Amino acid sequence: MQNSVASDEQLELTPSRKDGISEDLEETLRNFGCELIQSAGILLKLPQVAMATAQVLFQRFFYMASLKEFGIVEIGMGALFLASKVEESFTRLSYMVSVYDNLLRRIRKQPTYPPLDAFSQRAYDLKNMIITGEMQILKKLGFNVHVQLPYGLMINYLRILDLEEDEKVAGRAWNYLNDGLRSNVYATYDPATIACAAIWLACRDQAIKLPPDWFSLFDTDFENVINAAGQIRRVYYIKLDREHLPLYTDEMNQWLAKHT
Numbered sequence: 001m002q003n004s005v006a007s008d009e010q011l012e013l014t015p016s017r018k019d020g021i022s023e024d025l026e027e028t029l030r031n032f033g034c035e036l037i038q039s040a041g042i043l044l045k046l047p048q049v050a051m052a053t054a055q056v057l058f059q060r061f062f063y064m065a066s067l068k069e070f071g072i073v074e075i076g077m078g079a080l081f082l083a084s085k086v087e088e089s090f091t092r093l094s095y096m097v098s099v100y101d102n103l104l105r106r107i108r109k110q111p112t113y114p115p116l117d118a119f120s121q122r123a124y125d126l127k128n129m130i131i132t133g134e135m136q137i138l139k140k141l142g143f144n145v146h147v148q149l150p151y152g153l154m155i156n157y158l159r160i161l162d163l164e165e166d167e168k169v170a171g172r173a174w175n176y177l178n179d180g181l182r183s184n185v186y187a188t189y190d191p192a193t194i195a196c197a198a199i200w201l202a203c204r205d206q207a208i209k210l211p212p213d214w215f216s217l218f219d220t221d222f223e224n225v226i227n228a229a230g231q232i233r234r235v236y237y238i239k240l241d242r243e244h245l246p247l248y249t250d251e252m253n254q255w256l257a258k259h260t
Contacts (some may be wrong), residue, residue, distance in 0.1 A: 033072035078133020
């Protein structure tokens with residue numbers, strides 16, 4: 001079963017941009033939404049595969065829906081909750097609510113003590129957002145939550161290129177795959193292309209020359225590899241004003257009213 005990949009039309013004009021949200025703001029919110037998923041997943045002690053799956057589902061969702069209709073907190077929590085079940089590493093709603101509440105308070109520079117009351121209206125609202133977010137993801141993606149990640153492919157490719165024992169190359173390539181989850185590359189390219197992009201970036205960093213036409217060994221197109229590498233690299237240049245970003249739909253409407 002192949003990964004779902006966004007069409008050229010979806011890439012050119014996303015639902016968010018149709019609603020007047022700038023490309024820069026959309027990219028920033030996608031990046032930050034994935035960062036929140038990763039941070040929450042670490043605190044919840046979920047395996048990397050669950051966090052990665054959640055980030056891919058999050059990215060795919062916003063090619064089907066607008067940031068004006070759905071906030072990154074709601075969909076991020078829903079994606080992580082769904083991915084924890086898909087990857088058989090289920091976590092409790094109450095745990096996720098507490099973790100996200102703590103992260104959001106830190107972002108907004110609000111006191112983190114006392115911790116969230118499990119019976120408060122805030123806890124109830126966050127739980128409802130998780131359930132709603134999960135159902136909206138399933139609905140918009142047509143229940144197609146299959147995600148093939150490129151980690152295994154990358155290791156095999158390094159072995160074929162006789163680079164598996166080079167810890168610096170392998171480590172950097174692995175990091176590029178992780179960091180790329182905050183970009184849209186997993187929703188726009190197949191796993192083989194993403195794996196090759198991470199290897200190419202890592203080898204460039206280490207000034208290692210790859211064999212001519214090495215990418216053809218893995219049935220990939222070099223232009224696509226370069227473009228995917230560029231998308232991964234973009235995440236390092238996005239500046240996040242975490243405290244003031246619109247995280248919920250009501251905040252997005254206020255943002256649009258002020259900036260348009």
